[in-house]
Amino acid sequence: MQSSYKVCKSIFDVKSVISTEDNSFDVRIESALPEATKIEKCILGIDEAGRGPVLGPMVYGTAYCSMNNQTILKTLGCADSKVLTENARDEIFDNINKQADILGWAVHIISPTTISNCSFRRQKCSLNEISHNSAIGLIQRVLDRGVNICEVYVDTVGPAEKYEAKLSSIFPQLKITVSKKADSLFPIVSAASICAKVTRDAALKNWKFIxxxxxxxxxxxxxxxxxxxxxxxxxxxxxxxxxxxxxxxxxxxxxxxxxxxxxxxxxxxSDDEEENTDKTTxxxxxxxxxxxxxxxxxxxxxxxxxxxxxxxx
Structure with missing residues (x-):
């Protein structure tokens, strides 16, 4: 069962939510819903942070806005989060939240426990599948909130063509583009990347060792x-x-x-009933x-x- 989404309006809110949650479970956070996105045609981007580390969560993020307002993304300085300093990312994330009437976002914090449990299940769930499921869940969440999504841009996980076909089969009403380096090609994916990276950094800094x-x-x-x-x-x-x-x-x-x-x-x-004579055990x-x-x-x-x-x- 999915956890409910918590609404946050700043980095402070994100840190506050993270500090009160059990790190063993996934956490889902989102912005307040920009009412304009229910009416105007919108674009949505998806990217992740923390796929490769052995420590900490993997965070999937999405950002969305109306097509008429997407120029604000470049004005805010949205770019691939990996080429930005931590301070720059925090500042851009704060500015995204200051544009709450036209910009929305959501993140899914996938705990290390979830990642390990999926890998150790009898029917193993790969990291790629975890990633796909998170992206699908974020798209569905935004649609369920009533946002008028028309175009979706996703940074690929695995072969771009297969991933795009998979998403298109689930959301046939949407125009979906899956691409390598999408976070550097599409500002809306850059915004999603920043939301994901800022949240992961906050999770690591506020980690509770239960x-x-x-x-x-x-x-x-x-x-x-x-x-x-x-x-x-x-x-x-x-x-x-x-x-x-x-x-x-x-x-x-x-x-x-x-x-x-x-x-x-x-x-x-082992099920061997004979007495273990291995003295090194x-x-x-x-x-x-x-x-x-x-x-x-x-x-x-x-x-x-x-x-x-x-x-x-």
């Missing part, structure tokens, strides 16, 4: 990309031998899986402490599930 409430958590994770030595070092330093990484990490990324294999407790799930119970003081130091995992320590059955 695994260690109240503790000061190391946030020196570098760029968050798998090939960053600082990121790899962060993963190695912040792994629990039983529970693995905090929820900011995408467990399904190969970088994370390799570190888990080398630094976490290994479990034998470490009992998982050894990671829970051997004295009363250690045993009583429960993690939030146990409290959340109402689990208690017992010595007899």
């Amino acid at each position: 695994e260690r409430p109240g503790e000061c958590i190391d946030s020196n994770w570098g760029s968050g990309y798998p090939n960053d030595p600082v990121t790899k070092d962060y993963l190695k330093k912040n792994i629990d031998p039983v529970f693995g990484f905090p929820s900011i990490v995408r467990f399904c990324w190969s970088t994370a899986e390799l570190i888990l294999k080398n630094h976490a407790a290994q479990v034998d799930w 470490v009992p998982i119970t050894s990671f829970f402490g051997q004295n009363k003081e250690q045993v009583n130091q429960k993690t939030p995992f146990f409290d959340d599930r109402g689990l208690v320590v017992t010595t007899s059955i």
Whole structure:
């Protein structure tokens, strides 16, 4: 079931919503609806931020406005978010919100937990499929609000032709263009890119580590990309031998899986009833402490599930 959308009017509002949500779940945020977009013919753009990192959410964003007002996008400085500084992106996002009578936007924050769960399902859902579903959901959300969308521009995920055909089959009433580098070709996609990037940056800066409430958590994770030595070092330093990484990490990324294999407790799930004679295997119970003081130091995992320590059955 999809979470409901929260209405925000500024970066401050976005940060406020993020700071009150559980990072383990997806969050959906949108602007107030510009009434003019219900009447005038409108264009809509879609782009994402945070597809590649091993840390943090992936955020899909959309922006829309009437065709007659799209020149405002260039005036605001909308360009590919990757070539803009953080301050420039924040300023443009604020200016987008100041044009709330003609510009609208929405974002879908896809949590690392969602990404990992989709990858580990019996019927695996690829990152491309997650991306497509998010884009489809954003288009449908804007249509459901009554916006008179006529043209849609999307930055491609996978082969552009196949993606465009897929979207066109779902929304035959719309003229859809899927293109590589759409965020640098179409200002409306640039605006969507900025909304997505600003939201992802806010999510990372306001991340709540539910695994260690109240503790000061190391946030020196570098760029968050798998090939960053600082990121790899962060993963190695912040792994629990039983529970693995905090929820900011995408467990399904190969970088994370390799570190888990080398630094976490290994479990034998085989159905072999014969006694395990492998002396190199470490009992998982050894990671829970051997004295009363250690045993009583429960993690939030146990409290959340109402689990208690017992010595007899």
